[in-house]
Amino acid sequence: MGLLTWVLIGLVVGFLAELVLNGGPGGIGLRRLLLTGALGVAGAIVGGYVSAALGFGEVTGFNVRSVVIAAAGAILVILALRMVTGRRGLA
Numbered sequence: 412m413g414l415l416t417w418v419l420i421g422l423v424v425g426f427l428a429e430l431v432l433n434g435g436p437g438g439i440g441l442r443r444l445l446l447t448g449a450l451g452v453a454g455a456i457v458g459g460y461v462s463a464a465l466g467f468g469e470v471t472g473f474n475v476r477s478v479v480i481a482a483a484g485a486i487l488v489i490l491a492l493r494m495v496t497g498r499r500g501l502a
Contacts, residue, residue: 418448420473420481425451427478449456450492452492458484 425447458480463469471477 416473418452420440420455420478421448421451421453424449424454424478424482424485425449427482428454428489429481432489450488451481454483454488455481455483456484457488458482460484461487 424445428450429447455477459469461484464481467480468476469480
C-alpha cells in the first residue's frame with residue numbers, strides 16, 4: 412500500500428476508534444488530526460500484524476475487512492496508551 416492509503420486508512424480508523432472508545436486525542440484542529448492519524452496508522456500496523464499472526468489476513472487496502480482489522484488495532488493502541496499514561500485521553 413502507498414503512503415497516501417496508509418494515511419487515509421489511519422484517519423478513518425482513528426476516528427472510528429475515537430467513536431468506539433468515546434474520546435480520543437485531546438485538542439482541536441491540526442494537533443488532533445495528526446494524533447488521530449498517527450494512532451490510526453499505528454493501529455493499522457498493529458491490527459495487520461496481529462491479524463496475520465492469528466491467520467485472519469492482513470490490511471490489504473481500503474476495503475471493509477482491512478478497515479475493521481485496522482480499527483481493532485487502533486482500539487488496542489489507544490487502550491494500551493491509556494494504560495501506560497494513566498489518562499482517559501491523550502491531552
